[in-house]
Amino acid sequence: MKRNNVGSLRLSKGRLCIVALFLLTACSSAPKRSMQVSTIYSSATEMIESANACILSGDYEKAGFFLSAAENQAMSIDNYDLLTAAALARCSLNLSLNPPQIETAQKYVDYAKGFVKNCSDPKKQQAIVELSQARVSISQGSYSGNLEEIKKVLKGDDYYSSQVLQVEGDVYKLKNDYASADKSYTAAAKAFTDNRYLSEIGICWYKAAQARSLAGNKDGALQAMEQAIYYDRAAENSLALGADYYAVGLILTKGNARESEKERARQAFTHSAEIYTAVNANELAERSRNAAKELQ
Helix, strand or coil, X not given: CHHHHHHHHHHHHHHHHHHHHHHHHHHHHCCCCCCCCCHHHHHHHHHHHHHHHHHHHCCHHHHHHHHHHHHHHHHHCCCHHHHHHHHHHHHHHHHHCCCCCHHHHHHHHHHHHCCHHHCCCHHHHHHHHHHHHHHHHHHCCCCCCCHHHHHHHHCCCHHHHHHHHHHHHHHHHHCCCHHHHHHHHHHHHHHHHHCCCHHHHHHHHHHHXXXXXXXXXXXXXXXXXXXXXXXXXXXXXXXXXXXXXXXXXHHHCCXXXXXXXXXXXXXXXXXXXXXXXXXXXXXXHHHHHHHHHCCC
C-alpha cells in the first residue's frame, strides 16, 4: 500500500514538472506586448488619404471635412508626420480650387515647414515640403528651386518619386520646353501606373496632352487624352472625365480645324456637359454646352 502511494506521489511530481516546463516555454515564446498604440494614427492616415483622393476627384468639400478630422486626430496624439501631411494636403486643396487660392496654399506650406524638425525623418519630410513649395511657386509663374536634390532624397519612395516627375513636367512647361514637359509627364504616368496609383494617372496624361497641344502636336495630344479618359474612367473620376472631354473639344478646334474635327469637338463638348450634369456640376456643364452651341 505504501509503495503504491510513493509511486503515485512520484508520478504526480513528474506531471507537475512537465506542466511547469510547458508553462515556462509558453510564456517565453509568447509575443511581446506592443509599446506603441496606433489606432488614432491609422485613422488619421486614412483620413488624409481619403482627402487626397477627394481633391483629385474634385470633391473639395468632402476633402476639407476629412482634413479637419485628420488635423484634430494628429494634434491629439502630437504626431508631426501627420500634421505635415495634413498641411500639405491643404496646400493641394487650395491649389486645386478655381481660381487657385495661392496665398492660402503658401500659408499651409509655411505651416508644414514648422513641423519638419520634429518629424520621424526630417530630411525626407523637408524634401516633400519643398516639392509642395515648388507647386506653389509654379502657380505663381516662377520656380528657382532644385528638383534634382529633391529627387535624390525621395529616390526609393514610389509615390513621391512619381510626383517629382510630374512637378518636373510643370517646370518644363513653365519654361515653354514642351517636349521635355511631355517626356516628364509621360514618365510620371508610367511610374504611377507601375505602382498602381490609379487616381494620379489620368492627370499626368491630361498634362501630357496640354504639352503636346502647346507644341502644335494635335494628334499626339488627342492620343494622350484617350489615355486620360481611360484611366479617369477606371478611377470613376466624374469631374475629371468632364474636363477630359472638354479638353478634347478644345484640342480639336485649335488652329484651322476641319469640319470633321469641329463635329467631333461638338460631340465632345456635348458629352462633357452630360457628364457634368450627371454630377450636378451645373456651371461646368453650362460652359461645355455653350462651347458645343458655338460649333452648330
